[in-house]
Amino acid sequence: MIGVGKMKQYTNVLDKPLTKGKQEVSLSAFAFLFSELVQYNQTQVDNIGELERRLEDAGYAVGARVLELLCHRDKGNRRETRLLGILSFVHSTVWKVLFGKVADSLEKGTEHEDEYMISEKELLVNRFISIPKDMGTFNCGAFVAGIVRGVLDGAGFPAVVTAHFVPVDGQQRPRTTILIKFAEEVLHREARLG
Amino acid sequence: MAPVAPRSGDAIFANIERVNAELFTLTYGAIVRQLLTDLEEVEEVNKQLEQMGYNIGIRLIDEFLAKSNVSRCVDFRETADVIAKVGFKMFLGVTASVSNWDAEGTCCSIILEDNPLVDFVELPDTCQGLYYCNILSGVIRGALEMVSMKTEVTWIHDVLRGDDVFELQVKLLKQVPEEYPYKDDE
Numbered sequence: 001m002i003g004v005g006k007m008k009q010y011t012n013v014l015d016k017p018l019t020k021g022k023q024e025v026s027l028s029a030f031a032f033l034f035s036e037l038v039q040y041n042q043t044q045v046d047n048i049g050e051l052e053r054r055l056e057d058a059g060y061a062v063g064a065r066v067l068e069l070l071c072h073r074d075k076g077n078r079r080e081t082r083l084l085g086i087l088s089f090v091h092s093t094v095w096k097v098l099f100g101k102v103a104d105s106l107e108k109g110t111e112h113e114d115e116y117m118i119s120e121k122e123l124l125v126n127r128f129i130s131i132p133k134d135m136g137t138f139n140c141g142a143f144v145a146g147i148v149r150g151v152l153d154g155a156g157f158p159a160v161v162t163a164h165f166v167p168v169d170g171q172q173r174p175r176t177t178i179l180i181k182f183a184e185e186v187l188h189r190e191a192r193l194g
Numbered sequence: 195m196a197p198v199a200p201r202s203g204d205a206i207f208a209n210i211e212r213v214n215a216e217l218f219t220l221t222y223g224a225i226v227r228q229l230l231t232d233l234e235e236v237e238e239v240n241k242q243l244e245q246m247g248y249n250i251g252i253r254l255i256d257e258f259l260a261k262s263n264v265s266r267c268v269d270f271r272e273t274a275d276v277i278a279k280v281g282f283k284m285f286l287g288v289t290a291s292v293s294n295w296d297a298e299g300t301c302c303s304i305i306l307e308d309n310p311l312v313d314f315v316e317l318p319d320t321c322q323g324l325y326y327c328n329i330l331s332g333v334i335r336g337a338l339e340m341v342s343m344k345t346e347v348t349w350i351h352d353v354l355r356g357d358d359v360f361e362l363q364v365k366l367l368k369q370v371p372e373e374y375p376y377k378d379d380e
Contacts, residue, residue: 024212
């Protein structure tokens, strides 16, 4: 056929131009893949804490790469140096790219200075997951917590990130909150920057 | 009720919920990385990926049949066509093509030019034996087994190993008629 060009094959993956990020796959393909990830990890661990840690580690790797990709593509290689800046980057840009919408809310913790919370009515990854009663407080959102931790760590804001279910009145399914607890050095630096 | 005509892959893909392909790509990369760390042997990882694909395939076929309204395929040729045109489009958003039919019509190649699983991926020297997309061969094998076809799916060409396209060979081993699970005299 005239005019149909074959994609140029690059020998080095780093030479390939970056995609625009508009390609999509079906939600069910992702849901199947995520369920296999969780099922595989269930066979490798003995307890829930380990399972959450493994999901978080998987998410950490995703987060580190997402940060690099988005910084280069969407932010023109500009770094965030302020706490609120990086939090709004995660809450808006990262969420929009990964899940198609900005996160439902971003709040500062009232009890501790170093805690922030990103809430979502229903995390995309949890959409087709139901937790059996004997797994207690286990939340597959640990994967998303890992993604956030990966982004923050890569940007220079070390933090401990966890995912929690928060029951909401009038709603059958609880809302998920990603709790971010920044390391001390981050707060010291933030205070120094004024 | 009049039978609903089968919908094309594009129409279905436009109507279902979609997510960013990059989340999918990066999650798959995380899975492969975890497997490599845990299992260390490349052959074991290949097998585990195929098994995971099989588990996905046996459930994916239900969704595929429900959403696509395809009627029962007359022969294996039609099956392969439906997988390539409707199946891949519906789940991965890419269209594949079918070629290299053998004389009896039981063996063909499905060719993928575009593959969302391998964006940003490069195989290091330590993993040269890895079939990175082996989950796809498991998915096809699992899905076809649920519709009574025992198949063998192998990789012929792999872009990560230096070829131009992804080529999967699907070979029909036998048609297994559905067995009635209960004995009549019980």
